[in-house]
Amino acid sequence: MTDLLTDRRASGRTVAILAFATLAFAAAQTAIVPALGAMAGAFGVSATDVTWTFSTHLIAAAVFTPLMGRLGDMFGRRRLLIVALLFFAIGSVVAAVGPDLAWVVVGRIVQGVGGGIFPLSFGILREAVPPYRVARSVGLLSAISGLGAGLGLVLGGLLTDQVTYRWIFWLGAGAAALSTLAIRLFLPASRVRGGGKVDVPGAAVLALGLAVPLIAIIRSSRWGWADARTLGLLTVGAVTLTAWVLLERRTVHPLVHIPTLARPTVLLTNIATLFVAFGMFGAFVLLPQIAQAPPGTGYGLGADATTAGLLLLPGSVVMLLTGPLSGILGKRFGARHALILGALVTATGLFLLARDFDSRAALLGYSLITFAGIGLALAAMPNLVIEAVPPALTGQATGVNTLIRSVGSSLGAQIAATVTAASALPGALPTTSGYRLAFLLAGIASATAAAIGVLIPGTSAGAIRGFRRSSLRTEPAAPVTSLSDASSDR
Template sequence: MMTDVFTHRAGARAGDGERGVAAPFAALLLAVLSFSLMQTMVVPALPDLRREFDASPTSVSWVLSSFLLTSSVATALLGRVGDMFGKRRVLIASLAVFAVGTLLAALSGSLALLIAARAVQGVGSAAFPLAFGIVRDQFPRERVPVAIGLISSTFGIGFGVGLVVPGPVVDALNWHWIFWIGLIVILAGIAAVAAFVRESSVRSPGRVDWVGAVLLSAGITALLVAIGQGQSWGWSSGRTIGLFLAATALLVVFAYAEKRVRAPLVDIELLRRPAMLSSHLTALVVGFGMYGAFTLVPLLAQTPSRAGYGFGASVTASGLFMVPMAATMLVAGPLAGRMGAAVGWKLPLVLACLIGVLGFVVYAAAHDTEWAMYAGSAVLGVGVGFAFAALANLVVSAVDGSRTGEATGINTIMRTVGGSLGAQIAASVVASKTVPGTSFPAESGFTTAFVMSAIALGLAALAALAGPGPLWPGAAAAAPVPHRDRSVDQEAGRHA
């Protein structure tokens, strides 16, 4: 599948001649991989950071939270800016800022500086919507679904690999080297994009909606801080409830303001289309259900067997439980792309949710044996790969090319918010009970959290089924091009 994408020629397109898409596609993969790695590479080093800076768990958690906050905002803002001013230009700029943040993190000598550096790093999140847009604009149409499937899989692969690589690095060197290694990958990505990716000719003229950007940023920040700190502050505390209310108010005002701006940051009418609404809702629930595995599986593996469960694995060994997930995602993403191009995106998205349910059922029922945990990770990887590819393609195929960055950016935010909420609630469930006489979480907490994720993915399957279009449209089998709403083509005609 990879070979097909790499070797296809785009000679029919003006100015392309016989130039293939292999080099541009590899450059985009490297760019998005550099960001996805940095999401989790710091996670195994958190205990070392606590010891070195003599910090509380809440303080250290901001190393993750600051990155999450800025990445959520940058995804929407820079996706829209790329649609306006050029996706390649904005992609290189966002990766350059990402590199600066990574350099600062590598040189950090205090926890405050490290948290600030991680906030700067979050700007690199724009790589995903911008890469999707470049693929949509420049690749042969019949190759777009598989290419997007592979790029989507890279998100989860980097996430999983980022949990495996840091263990040996920290053991042999120190946590600073996590960022030095990441910086090398980022610089390679910048060089590759600059050398092999040409600028897109598709534009969506307008002005930057700074009022909308401020309102969206404030709303998302309030929401994610409430989610991130809810466990330590208490979900019913005044600060947590106040932030949730503030987030709701800010996002309502944002939606109201966007309807009255000539060039909005986010077109609210676009979000109300059935295809967009169902895909964003599904992304929220899929994120909630799936992200818990990324944090709970290593934690369970590291629990000493004297707790009555767990495998007493080291940081490095616990990360290996995520390797099957990364491997199956690499295959599942492009496979979902081919399936969606043949029969539409509803079927692979529903299958993604159901396969994810099966993976979490395996976790819940048989987490007392290592082989079952590996098997559960492999199954879940198929579900994650299908979900990421189907969601990205659903959004890309439902909007005009000039709005790809905007639409995919919002979908990424929905998945991030869902993932943050799911991870925090799963962590709260696991921490709610301990093994008598120890500080280890009770095994029942993991079982409950895995069952909760399975239920969430079952609900996601229902949300995907509620989306427009039949589950298996016979007419789509003859067309390899993603379906697009008629309203998109009509809108494009009005702008022509």
């Protein structure tokens, strides 16, 4: 009994520490959004220029998320988690003290290395938490990442309105420093290591293949989706990523093991993730805009940035509750069922918002339904990936899943912005019909994720064990044979 209580306390402490680190990074990703106008005024730059503080961070996080996950598999996840947090802290300080926009952009790029926090945390949970608690803990961490995105919008608006945007970065640096200290003192060293060499060519080609299309997506609301620059960058990105897949298949120690990503469970889960994230960030972008629009539009609430952010807070708390619930449902019925349920609930909330968002009650009530579904779906996706891959590949597999979630979020945000902007008359705000169409598209994306979830193969406990045994026989020699002689971080 004493040993059981000790294990529970240790695993609870691990989850709490990782949850705090995850919350800090997720909040930092979105907290800057309400501050963009204030930063443009402070630096005397255009609104277009200042958006690079958000765009470059997103690109850096997308590039480093799978890379840090792979390095964690190779050299120890606890060690790489500390490295990711240190970069996050350093980048935050650089952005906080930056005398001009260029310094803030550099700081945000360095912050983006912290994107590895997500896959590294999932890998540590798989090592340090008892098997019967892994699904619930992963669900909690996934929900907290969504909660952090919502809290970031609230916090960013509050700090911008009441003090200065620089406090957004100072708080991020402080949270990263506290997380690093707690991990160093209380988390056990990593046991599972995959070995191998760092795939520098693979990382470079992947960085190019991700950065180019993300720039196209981010700039699409200004260039237009049919613009030659947008189409050209998307084409270059697609060709580069295709070349990267071919390169990885021929590399002895690849950055990402492509056959693992091609397995039906992993592949379909990643596709569903793209559509869930599309719907999620469509809601994150649209709801604050509607709340801040003037009442004269017929739908706006005339709220300030802080109040608009607070409208997202109840939904974010609901996500925090439905995330662990998704893990419980997944353990009992299968994670794919939790994904299907979450995507359907999300679609229902978004379709209701497409029908009615003209009152505070409708906006709040239907957003609660939407975020409840998002919490269920977000938690199910990494659990599906974790169940389907051997321990030595957890970091890189969940890193790719997190990367795809970022791409889906970017698509959802930009398409929502494009649709609403297209509905506005010159010099006017978007119309009600524009917002209805944007919510409708986000709902269709979530319903599509549910349909894809139906195609994901079911996994029983026996099937999972059998898959892991077969995976250990078929993975490249270095990542698997080193499992037997894995050592601890020093």
